Amino acid sequence: MKQTILEVDGISLEFMHGKLKYNVIDDISFDVKEYEFLSIVGPSGCGKSSLIRIIAGLLSPTKGRVRFYGKEVIKPEQGMSLVFQNFALLPWLTALENVELALASSGMSSGEIHDKSMKVLEKVNLSGFEATYPSELSGGMKQRVGMARALVSSPKLLLMDEPFSSLDDLTASQLRAEVVSILKNTKTSVKSVIMISHNVDEVAHMSDKIIVMSKPPSKIVDKISIEMKYPRSKGNKTIEGIINRIYSDLY
DSSP states (O other): OOOEEEEEEEEEEEEEETTEEEEEEEEEEEEEETTOEEEEEOOTTSSHHHHHHHHTTSSOOSEEEEEETTEEOSSOOTTEEEEOTTOOOOTTSOHHHHHHGGGTTSOOOHHHHHHHHHHHHHHTTOTTOTTOOGGGSOHHHHHHHHHHHHHTTOOSEEEEESTTTTSOHHHHHHHHHHHHHHHHOTTSSOOEEEEEESOHHHHHHHOSEEEEEOSSSBOEEEEEEOOOOSSOOTTOHHHHHHHHHHHHHHO
16 A cells, blocks of 8 residues: 655635735645655646645645645655746756755765766756756756756655746657656655646646646645556547546636
């Protein structure tokens, strides 16, 4: 039986705008097990990105709690890493230095940090670009640096917020395959992935489980499990049925 590594229990999020209270997320609960790729999809403004920041410990919920390996998450936890939509690279640092930054407070020696960062850049196919600055990299290469920075701390849970939305189709397709490969490779540290996406086709082809959220105040309107091997081919009737089901949930 696979171990549950993350529990999202009754999460709600409200915020004030002047004297008005807005209920963004309303009583969201789910769990994530080892070697599970879970995607969260929903309409724009439904709080998907806020939810993944709550999971990462970057934002506090109004109600509910998140547990990572049984421990309540109240701040960023070692063992979780987040890949951002807009790359979030520091432009004055090289690709290598951006990755090394993730280990700055790890207690490792500078030599150890350098060696580990170089190995992770090689893993995401960026060997030879260590001294390159973000402005000199393509969008896909910037996202590879972002992935390397997330992976260098050997996370057990990889969180991704719309990681492929700003990439061209070919680059996005290549990176999707690499992310799935990382999860399914038992030699890597990553045990599970949670991805936020608005791309229904993407989540159907990548996920083991899909959470569909409603418009605000957002609730879970569907939970879909997919038991299919990778890679999943275009035009597969089961996948097409799941895509249609998600669209029906959303619209």
